[in-house]
Amino acid sequence: MEAFRAFLRDHNLPVTAQRQAIAEVVLESERHLSADDVERDLAVRGVMVGTATVYRTLEVLVRSGLVVERDFGEGFKRYEPARDEPQHEHLLCTVCGNVTEFSDERLERMTTLVAETHGYARQRHRLVIFGVCPDCQRGVRTKKS
Amino acid sequence: MEAFRAFLRDHNLPVTAQRQAIAEVVLESERHLSADDVERDLAVRGVMVGTATVYRTLEVLVRSGLVVERDFGEGFKRYEPARDEPQHEHLLCTVCGNVTEFSDERLERMTTLVAETHGYARQRHRLVIFGVCPDCQRGVRTKKS
DNA sequence: CTCATTGCAAAGGATTTGCACTAAT
């Protein structure tokens, strides 16, 4: 939050109410939000921000390094605050769409090795495990978040 | 190819020229084609098929189990013939978009274990390693495929 | 003949862009 204001100032970018509201929503969220989730969350808080502004600000947040963009192949992107953990993977519930994180250092090594083997200069990797979360297995949650 | 015709007959689906042409392109390809690639490849062969038909036929091919749908987070889906190899991962060149396959049985076990640890009923996983392929490192290929 | 497929164009969902207007510095 404060870090974002600092980033904006350092880059001579105007610190607007919209930008701060969007940053607040994303940075304080525990979840992996879609652009639409962000806009809706803002609306709930009584703050109306244009869709274009949401997208544009998410882009700035990503550039600032404070937020990470994810694509789980759902047809839209999700955003999560960049926490300290350098690298982590995701478990995606195919029923309710909830996301759980985990990390495994072996993956880092394994993927680097595989890339080298094929002559690739590795940049990054993405692992998503699809399954049904505990709640949905009990038939609790039915749909969406 | 013949297997696809058999699938269509078994399911009382008309064996049309378009379906056969599309199946031929995808099943004989060594690459991971987008719907657009398929349509373009057909055009090159002098066969004009409507976009909707391409998508609809790809869906049938996927249902038949002869083709697998992939999403590498590029904003569109790719299709590859389902070869014998039960499970394999992908290396995607971020410069030219080319895809290289590899497999590692450890991943299967690792992901199942991780899912269990978090109470998830594992269904499948997806791993993509992004990097720069050998050709692009040498500055050969410049863009797209 | 009968019903599914085809093609085109319109519709859709997510995201981007052009542009007049407003606000930050």
Place this chain on the structure above:
DNA sequence: ATTAGTGCAAATCCTTTGCAATGAG
């Protein structure tokens, strides 16, 4: 004052759908 940000609507990209015309069985 300047310059960048904002909102709205139009535009894009990939994919899907409605519907009349067409073709397979």
